C-alpha cells in the first residue's frame with residue numbers, strides 16, 4: 402500500500418508547528434487539539450483522486466492522507482464504503498422540496514461512524530508502541546475502541562455514564578475491553594481517565610485530546626465527496642457532540658481543495674444538538690467562539706450528550722465560515738422524527754441523526770435551506786443500538802384468533 406504523506410502536526414489554536422509526526426501526542430502546549438498536516442503538493446502530483454477512489458474497500462483507501470506509516474500497523478475489520486440513500490418521502494414530511502440524501506454510517510464495524518476514528522487512532526497507538534489505552538465514551542466510541550484494540554491485543558479501559566445505551570456497554574465488554582459505568586457525564590469519565598494516567602500508565606484516547614481520531618473521521622467527507630462526483634452538497638447536517646466529526650469534515654474539504662480534488666464551494670455545515678445538551682448551539686446563537694459547560698445535560702440521544710468540548714472553537718469557526726449554524730432540537734421531536742422516518746421510508750436512523758430531520762424542517766421554515774438545496778444528513782450510527790418503543794400486541798394461541806381485531 403502507499404505511504405502516508407504526513408509531515409508534522411500543529412496547534413489548532415496558535416498554529417505552532419513543531420509537533421513531530423510519528424511521535425506520541427495529546428493536546429498542544431496551549432491545551433488545544435493538534436491537527437495533522439500533509440505534504441499535499443507532492444501528493445497532488447503523485448496520485449489522482451480517481452486512482453485513490455478506485456481502490457477496493459472502505460476508508461483505508463485514503464492511506465496517503467492518514468498518519469499510519471507501516472502496513473503491518475493498519476487494523477481493519479472489513480470496513481465498507483457506506484451507502485447514500487435518497488429519502489423523498491421523508492423530505493416531503495419535513496417540508497424540503499429538493500433532494501434529501503442520507504449516508505448510513507451504521508454499516509461500519511461496530512455499527513457507527515466511530516469506527517473511522519478509532520480504527521486510525523488505535524492503528525497509530527500500535528505504531529507508536531502504546532499498549533494500554535483508556536477512554537471516556539457515551540457508547541459508540543467505546544465499542545469501536547474495544548473492537549480495534551482487541552484486534553491489536555492492546556489493553557483497554559473504558560468509562561461511560563451509567564445510562565449509556567446498554568448494548569454498547571455489553572458490546573465493548575464482549576469485544577474484550579474493561580468497562581465501567583460511572584454515575585456522571587462523559588466529561589466526568591474523562592476526568593477519571595486523565596487522573597489515572599500516571600498511576601495506570603495508560604494513554605488517553607479522549608476525542609480531540611489525541612490527534613488521530615480526527616484523521617479517521619475525516620475519511621467520511623472524502624468518501625461522500627467522491628460519491629457525489631466531487632461536487633459537495635449544499636447543506637450537511639451532523640448530530641454534534643464533541644464536534645470531532647464536524648471539524649474533521651471541514652478539514653477534509655480544505656485538504657481536497659488543496660489537492661485540486663474539489664473546488665472552493667463549501668456546504669453550509671449545521672451542528673445539530675439536543676435541547677437538553679446544546680452548548681455549541683447556544684454559543685453559536687450568542688456569537689461566542691468558546692462554549693461554556695452545559696449543566697444537568699440530558700438527552701436519550703447518547704452520542705450528542707457532551708456538556709463540554711475541547712474543540713468548541715473549531716466547530717464554531719467552521720459553522721460560521723460555512724454560513725451554517727448550530728441548532729438545538731427538543732427531545733420529543735427527536736423521537737417523533739425517528740418514528741416518522743422509520744415508518745415512511747423503512748429507514749432506521751439513530752436518535753442523534755433523527756434530530757437532523759427536525760433541524761432540516763426548521764431550516765426550510767426559516768429560509769436557510771432553499772428548495773433547490775441538495776441536503777445531506779449523516780446517520781452517524783445504527784438505531785438498533787438503542788432501546789426502542791415496543792408497540793407490538795400479544796396473542797393467546799389457546800384462544801381463537803380475532804382477525805378483525807388485527808386491523
Ligand SMILES: *Cc1c(COP(=O)(O)O)cnc(C)c1O
Nearest residue numbers: 541642643644645646704781782
Ligand atoms: C459520537 C456520536 C455523535 C457525535 O459525534 P462527534 O464527532 O462527537 O460530534 C453523533 N452520533 C452518534 C451516533 C455518535 O456515536
